[in-house]
Amino acid sequence: MVSLTFPDGSVRDYDDGITGSELALSISKSLSKKALAISLDGELQDLADPIEKNGQVGIITRDNEEALELIRHDAAHVMAEAVQTLWPETQVTIGPVIEDGFFYDFAREEPFSLDDLEKIEAKMHEIIKKNEPFTKEYWSREKAIEHFKAKGENFKVELVDAIPEGEDLKMYKQGEWMDLCRGPHMVSTGQIGTGFKLLKLAGAYWRGDSNNPMLQRIYGTAWSSDKELKAYLHRLEEAEKRDHRRLGREMDLFHFQEEAPGSVFWHDKGWRLFQTLIAYMRRRQEENDYKEVNSPDMMDKGLWEKSGHWEKFGEHMFTTETPDERVYCCKPMNCPGHVQIFKNGLKSYRDLPYRVAEFGKVHRYEPSGALHGMMRVRHFTQDDAHVFCTEEQITEECVHLNEMILSIYKDFGFEDVIIKFSDRPEKRVGSDEVWDKSEAALKTAVEKAGMSYELNPGEGAFYGPKLEYVLRDAIGRDWQCGTVQVDLNLPGRLGAFFIGSDGDKAHPVMIHRAMFGSLERFCGILIEHYAGRFPLWLAPQQVAVCTIVSEAEPFAEKVMEKLKAAGLTATLDIRNEKINYKVREHSHAKVPVLFVIGKREAEEDTVSIRRLGSKDQEVVNIDEAIAALVKEATPPDMR
RNA sequence: GCCGCUGUAGCUCAGUGGUAGAGCGCACCAUUGGUAAUGGUGAGGCCGGGAGUUCAAUUCUCCCCAGCGGCACCA
Numbered sequence: 001m002v003s004l005t006f007p008d009g010s011v012r013d014y015d016d017g018i019t020g021s022e023l024a025l026s027i028s029k030s031l032s033k034k035a036l037a038i039s040l041d042g043e044l045q046d047l048a049d050p051i052e053k054n055g056q057v058g059i060i061t062r063d064n065e066e067a068l069e070l071i072r073h074d075a076a077h078v079m080a081e082a083v084q085t086l087w088p089e090t091q092v093t094i095g096p097v098i099e100d101g102f103f104y105d106f107a108r109e110e111p112f113s114l115d116d117l118e119k120i121e122a123k124m125h126e127i128i129k130k131n132e133p134f135t136k137e138y139w140s141r142e143k144a145i146e147h148f149k150a151k152g153e154n155f156k157v158e159l160v161d162a163i164p165e166g167e168d169l170k171m172y173k174q175g176e177w178m179d180l181c182r183g184p185h186m187v188s189t190g191q192i193g194t195g196f197k198l199l200k201l202a203g204a205y206w207r208g209d210s211n212n213p214m215l216q217r218i219y220g221t222a223w224s225s226d227k228e229l230k231a232y233l234h235r236l237e238e239a240e241k242r243d244h245r246r247l248g249r250e251m252d253l254f255h256f257q258e259e260a261p262g263s264v265f266w267h268d269k270g271w272r273l274f275q276t277l278i279a280y281m282r283r284r285q286e287e288n289d290y291k292e293v294n295s296p297d298m299m300d301k302g303l304w305e306k307s308g309h310w311e312k313f314g315e316h317m318f319t320t321e322t323p324d325e326r327v328y329c330c331k332p333m334n335c336p337g338h339v340q341i342f343k344n345g346l347k348s349y350r351d352l353p354y355r356v357a358e359f360g361k362v363h364r365y366e367p368s369g370a371l372h373g374m375m376r377v378r379h380f381t382q383d384d385a386h387v388f389c390t391e392e393q394i395t396e397e398c399v400h401l402n403e404m405i406l407s408i409y410k411d412f413g414f415e416d417v418i419i420k421f422s423d424r425p426e427k428r429v430g431s432d433e434v435w436d437k438s439e440a441a442l443k444t445a446v447e448k449a450g451m452s453y454e455l456n457p458g459e460g461a462f463y464g465p466k467l468e469y470v471l472r473d474a475i476g477r478d479w480q481c482g483t484v485q486v487d488l489n490l491p492g493r494l495g496a497f498f499i500g501s502d503g504d505k506a507h508p509v510m511i512h513r514a515m516f517g518s519l520e521r522f523c524g525i526l527i528e529h530y531a532g533r534f535p536l537w538l539a540p541q542q543v544a545v546c547t548i549v550s551e552a553e554p555f556a557e558k559v560m561e562k563l564k565a566a567g568l569t570a571t572l573d574i575r576n577e578k579i580n581y582k583v584r585e586h587s588h589a590k591v592p593v594l595f596v597i598g599k600r601e602a603e604e605d606t607v608s609i610r611r612l613g614s615k616d617q618e619v620v621n622i623d624e625a626i627a628a629l630v631k632e633a634t635p636p637d638m639r
Numbered sequence: 640g641c642c643g644c645u646g647u648a649g650c651u652c653a654g655u656g657g658u659a660g661a662g663c664g665c666a667c668c669a670u671u672g673g674u675a676a677u678g679g680u681g682a683g684g685c686c687g688g689g690a691g692u693u694c695a696a697u698u699c700u701c702c703c704c705a706g707c708g709g710c711a712c713c714a
Binding site: 103111112113115181200201202203204205208209210211214215216219231249250256257258259261307308309312313316332333335356362364366368369370371372376461462463480509512546547548549550576577578579580581582583584585586587588594596598599600608610615617 | 640641642644650655669670671672673674675676677687704705706707708709710711712713714
């Protein structure tokens with residue numbers, strides 16, 4: 001007997017070996033028709049499989065969240081069948097479910113074209129219409145290898161080889177086509193439905209390793225209904241509208257051009273946003289006892305060799321040779337510079353923790369394919385800081401940093417923050433003992449702060465483990481921004497020490513931290529998060545003063561003076577255009593506040609206020625209006 | 640860096656083996672209009688760069704550069 005607990009809490013006993021479909025049928029005929037699979041203790045399993053243990057059971061239908069995984073997985077199989085039907089010389093590899101969809105990687109000499117996607121989609125519809133059942137067979141390793149070898153499916157042979165000895169080897173068949181697969185699958189191809197679409201073509205390395213051959217990946221999305229598919233495609237369009245590259249151009253914030261790939265040309269408005277962020281962070285750092293410094297943009301290559309950067313990242317550094325035949329590196333990080341500042345003048349334990357911060361512009365020769373708007377550039381400004389402290393101080397400093405980071409994100413409207421903990425990578429400096437210590441210290445700090453974290457094994461920096469702060473934006477996308485890294489290596493390598501209370505020399509611990517991370521990138525994230533509609537304190541242009549008739553111009557100019565005196569950024573629009581036109585244009589430019597001034601306002605010392613995104617107007621006395629805006633435009637940390 | 644796609648006016652995009660077109664924007668003129676496009680006129684292009692094929696290349700071929708979508712990378 002197996003004892004199964006249903007979602008409503010009821011518990012019922014069944015004969016051993018009852019299958020999912022028998023179970024569904026035992027509940028109701030209609031449910032058994034709708035059933036796609038079952039879940040047992042949260043794990044999906046084929047309807048045809050016997051239930052062999054007690055547990056929480058659920059019948060999965062299209063209405064369940066979990067159904068998407070099945071639909072997408074089945075769609076991937078059907079796509080692979082479609083591709084091999086159309087181009088039999090193609091080898092199949094893997095085709096997993098991903099967020100919002102699926103992909104399948106193929107090996108084929110000739111590249112797929114965008115037109116091919118339509119053909120594949122059409123073929124998929126045919127296969128789905130046939131509604132062939134998915135059936136499962138257990139094969140021996142030898143049989144599978146022989147099968148795939150005979151078909152010339154070399155990648156599949158590799159996959160079979162990689163399956164651990166003793167593990168079941170399952171082949172799923174739909175019609176004539178079959179694939180090695182862990183499962184589970186739905187009952188038949190027809191259950192996929194029509195809510196899918198192939199989206200894009202891409203190259204992808206076999207097994208994610210750049211030493212391996214490149215395969216052709218086809219991405220698709222799949223949903224339980226056409227309506228959901230449509231909604232998803234609509235979401236993609238909306239996301240595109242808030243693309244910072246597009247808004248940057250439309251709002252005249254910055255531009256890029258060929259002569260400086262991966263570098264931002266900041267226009268006045270964008271630069272104002274940038275400066276607003278720096279001013280904010282500068283206040284927060286002063287409040288938290290940081291010393292702001294500035295270190296050289298270029299330093300002798302020798303220093304970078306000592307720090308270990310040259311060995312690990314030399315290929316990605318900009319260098320220059322001067323007429324005196326010295327080689328300098330444009331700094332890709334600020335830390336070695338900060339160590340020099342720490343080293344200048346003998347430090348005592350009384351000077352610790354010694355916190356140095358710099359808005360340093362760093363230069364990294366990023367691979368061409370990695371560049372992406374402001375999210376990945378070759379020259380960017382970090383809100384970088386290094387805390388030199390004793391080992392005993394690590395925990396307290398990290399707990400403090402954690403509080404500061406979360407409070408800062410909150411001021412920008414990011415409340416949803418995830419922490420990732422990355423431990424030692426393969427390529428690293430320093431002994432295992434030092435790494436043990438650093439990792440333990442950082443872990444203790446997160447735990448002391450009462451935060452939970454995800455483990456990111458092997459992803460630490462070469463000199464130390466790190467915490468990564470990932471924030472979720474207005475449309476649910478994750479961005480990794482802040483980082484806290486404990487480093488017991490660099491100070492030693494670069495000869496930094498302090499005199500301890502016992503009078504002996506000791507190397508300090510260095511905590512690297514950035515909160516915005518890259519200012520350029522953070523600006524990009526803010527643009528996308530707010531879709532260009534910045535809160536007043538961040539908006540690079542806060543007010544547009546628009547006249548209706550030329551008679552109102554003298555008053556409008558007076559309003560401008562008052563705005564300027566109040567410290568608000570405003571532009572005056574006295575163009576010979578109708579008010580409709582002006583409202584439309586400034587709304588497109590996402591100016592948060594419009595002051596409309598006609599004859600009436602000029603006579604009464606008022607302005608008609610229209611806020612971005614609203615059709616309402618409010619007529620307010622000019623001084624009161626400005627006072628209210630000044631209050632609203634106060635940065636959150638100064639309220 | 641790798642795979643694929645793209646590069647025509649400030650922007651969005653048509654187009655052709657015989658050196659180019661639209662809409663918006665811009666300039667000028669008229670219009671003084673009350674909250675998301677007033678009308679008219681006009682200027683604006685080495686068709687990403689280089690080589691080749693051709694009588695002739697923006698168009699075809701090759702190389703390079705940049706951008707886009709991924710992969711890999713990300714101190």
